[in-house]
Amino acid sequence: MLIAQQLVNSLMLGSVYVTVAVAFTLTIGILNFLNFTIPTLFMLAGMMGWAFAERGLPFGLSGPLPWPLALALAIVVAIVASLVVERFTFRYLKARYGDATEHAIPLVSSLGFLLIFENLVRIAYGTDAQRFPGPEADLSVEIGGLFVRLPQVVSLVVALAIVLALTILLRRSNIGRGLRAIAENPDAATILGVDVHRIVPVVFVLTGVLCGLAGALFAISYGEVSPTMGDDIGTKAIAGMVVGGLGSIWGAVLGGLIVALTETMTINYFGADTVQVAVWGLLLLVLLLRPQGLFGHNAIGKGKL
């Protein structure tokens, strides 16, 4: 029973890791780009959701907003921030130097944006963790002896639904095929009329949606947000992505859940201090035994979506 309860708890924690891991996988798979702003987009959604709900729009444009509206606006902020990153890292480089992915510069500039966004939030709202005025995070039901917290169930369902929607978009829609074509062979895709300049922003919008949603779900499930909330989630999501296999969306889903399970189990049996050792130990073990990850096709993620 204890194991079953742990399993339930990690599924809930995993929903946030999964969503962020899929965001990482998407940009790596399509653009061959490890986008370091992803954890900050997640944080922005959480912090802005809190700010809109507690203090209202900036510059006194409104009073405190109802929390669902606040979170919806916060997701929009994450999407806009993601597009700003695209505009000033990827597109600029692409236009000036050809294939941006050949350079470390997008990676470094995305790291720069991570720090800028994080510190802007600190300047505006301070460094403290804040209580998110959402629904009761502890609202729970008992099913067959297992305690299931409702906001976290909603998180898990929403996370899986958005990933499913994303895979359907990639499989079935014209724009999804265009994205996969760019991922596999940008040259052939261009020749057939896929416009890289138009489609790359789509990747960044999707990244913003995934991270924004993850941040909103986190705020609802845990009832607390902070300017550093992205740091831990970001590294765990990267671990989940690598464990699952670079460039595989369902691999990222499973990897995110495995990392969450490892985390819950280690906390339970060995205490919180051992979590990082366990998660990164697991990652190194997987890389040693199966460098392509559990579901990856090869060690390089590009072009496998």
Added chain:
Amino acid sequence: MLLEAKDLSVVYGRTRAVDGVDISVGEGEIVTVLGANGAGKTSLLRALQGAVKPSRGRIVLAGRDVTNGSSAARVAGGMVLVPEGRQIFVSMSVHENLLMGAYLRRDGGIETDIAAIYERFPNLARRRDMKASVLSGGEQQMLAIGRALVARPRLIMLDEPSLGLSPLFVEQLFSLLKDLNRDGIAILLVEQNTSMALELATRGYVFELGDVVLQGPAEELLGNQALVAAYLGGGEAAPTEIPPHAGS
């Protein structure tokens, strides 16, 4: 003229791959471009399609200047390239590859057009839902051409489509090109198979080191095969050594 390029140049770093070339393709015409390896044929086609930016010159498609336009604008304008080495999407199914040809189309006729492709290439129809990577070389070439046809081109450009195909497939390929042309599609064909290309074409250009050194009606070039062969560098020392992939 359906397609007209004037003074077209393509430069990579210090390599001048195409050097001020004039070339044209009329409505419903079959034009062939011949030349030794490294003569600049692929660079020419890629510049015409907008995959590389020409350093000089003008490209006019059906009366519209597309020189600075995107590749997408040219596909929408009725010109599509079947690239060297086929470049099909091996991670996609055969059917998805064909749908990629219709990427820019918004009309309702796509499925009908794909059905027509399947009718023309029954092998593709049988493998409709398989990964394109399972196709043989000849089938992959058919898929690459089928994919281009789904874009409904008025002009189709092919870069060495017969390369690596068995003689039987080469025969099929050339009769397919003849059929397509009969349906009203103009063709710009880059080929190593000089005599077959000249027999099919109405006009031809011979390239050497980025320059047009010979051009005229295909019959005339056919009658002058010795000269053409000389420019194709058969047996002679390879043209000037040029460092591959300089710059970029």
